[in-house]
Amino acid sequence: MASSIKEIFSKDNFKKNKKIVLLSAAVALLLVAAVIGIAAGASKANGNRKQPLSPSSHAVLRSACSSTLYPELCISAVATSGGVKLTSQKDVIEASLNLTTIAVEHNYFTVKKLIKNRKGLTPREKTALHDCLETIDETLDELHETLEDLQMYPNKKTLREP
Template sequence: MQTISAAPTDKGSTKTYKSFIKSACNSTTYPKICYQTLSPSASAIKTDPYKLCNISMSVTLNATYKASSSIGSLSKTKGLSPSEKQIVGDCAETTNDAIDELQQSLEALANLQGSDHKAGVMSDLKTWVSAALTDEYTCTDEIEEQKVRKAVKNTINKNVMYLAKLTSNCLALFKLLEY
């Protein structure tokens, strides 16, 4: 006898998964951004805190790549003053540093579940994500301290402040992994 089974499309499960994400995001500094960026991945995350943190880190890393590209394009803008060129170059450098730190964090997160040294891995993870956040704020701080055209300032602030919010949320979500 042959049985036919339908693919699981249980709306109750999706609702449960999104509820899990919403609850986790409520512990972050930017819950709305957290939920907006993670809820599209609800079926992959389910109710797994590791998957939630992993996808949050991946979303943040992808956004950092995009910001880096945008800042890199900005550095090619004609008519930048020497100080603006310096600031944009510094910001590009700190954004690239953030990429490296977030990549290290993603690798550490992948090794966390099977680790015998979870406390040490968690400490490293938090250190790298905190360093990425510091790099992001360093970029915007320099803009505030120098005279920079509004268009340059807006482009950098728009990209980097969004990154800082995503990064801050990652850091807050790590609390789900501590036990």
């Protein structure tokens, strides 16, 4: 059912479906831009009311973020969430999930507004944007599930169903 990435971006397939590939790339760029914009906006908005982290919270945050691909981005994003008391890695994960959920919700409403306000979209473009909305909605469901699982930790130590 699902094609491999090589197949999707193969030269022949790209020529046949150039418009779909370009639209998909545009939607992906829109999502990335929205996440970056939200992070910058949250940083500015929280800059006025941000309370500095305590030394112990900062140490927990630095330790938790050290194993990520972008530790400095992790630290700055969670630190700017303001007023969060971080006593364990679980707190850092929860704060990160909350920030991610806010960003994904914002993306959902941005794409919804794009569908509503953008005139002249072809049926194929509308379908692609609706697919994007569905994917964002599924992402939100998974984020909420993850938060629920995190709340049960350490009582539930596995993500597998019983």
